[in-house]
Amino acid sequence: MLPSRLNFTTAIRTCIKPMRVRLAGLSRESVTDGPGMRITVFFQGCEHHCPGCHNPQTWDREGGTEYELADVFDLLRDNPMISGITLSGGEPFLQPEAALELAKDFHARGKDVWAYTGFLWEHLLKENDPLRMALLRECDVLVDGPFKQAERVSGLVFRGSANQRMIDVKSSLQRNQIIEWILQVG
Ligand code: SF4
Numbered sequence: 001m002l003p004s005r006l007n008f009t010t011a012i013r014t015c016i017k018p019m020r021v022r023l024a025g026l027s028r029e030s031v032t033d034g035p036g037m038r039i040t041v042f043f044q045g046c047e048h049h050c051p052g053c054h055n056p057q058t059w060d061r062e063g064g065t066e067y068e069l070a071d072v073f074d075l076l077r078d079n080p081m082i083s084g085i086t087l088s089g090g091e092p093f094l095q096p097e098a099a100l101e102l103a104k105d106f107h108a109r110g111k112d113v114w115a116y117t118g119f120l121w122e123h124l125l126k127e128n129d130p131l132r133m134a135l136l137r138e139c140d141v142l143v144d145g146p147f148k149q150a151e152r153v154s155g156l157v158f159r160g161s162a163n164q165r166m167i168d169v170k171s172s173l174q175r176n177q178i179i180e181w182i183l184q185v186g
């Protein structure tokens with residue numbers, strides 16, 4: 001017998017580590033943060049303070065709204081049109097444990113995972129923080145580096161400035177060199 005919706009939700013909840021996450025907001029149908037229609041989660045808190053940042057309200061680590069992670073999972077379910085999740089901010093790598101749980105859940109459902117970070121790829125690898133590296137390994141594409149006003153050019157897709165790289169994470173880790181993700185047109 002199929003479980004009732006309530007029981008199914010309860011079963012999912014038992015798999016989620018109890019933790020809290022601080023978010024600046026959510027977009028349920030974004031088409032600008034990666035390919036296809038995506039859910040974008042904007043994490044609260046950012047230490048990069050890029051001049052010209054469009055979201056300075058996300059900088060304060062005590063700002064935004066704090067949620068139980070299980071409640072965020074409930075908010076993000078039930079849209080079959082979604083192709084993946086984008087972890088954005090703010091800085092998702094400041095809350096790597098919660099971001100990792102979201103990424104794992106979307107992968108388990110056959111969706112892809114993008115993340116935006118103000119850190120450089122090289123910084124994350126050199127730092128080698130266990131939680132941040134676990135999150136990095138769970139991403140399909142990482143858009144790295146700070147937003148730079150001087151490198152903002154028209155026509156950029158999925159990036160704010162030209163210095164930011166869209167990195168194919170799995171290929172880059174396998175080959176130990178940065179392999180950029182290429183947008184397939186047509
Ligand atoms: S990393 Fe992103 S959110 Fe943080 S200051 Fe830079 S542009 Fe703003």
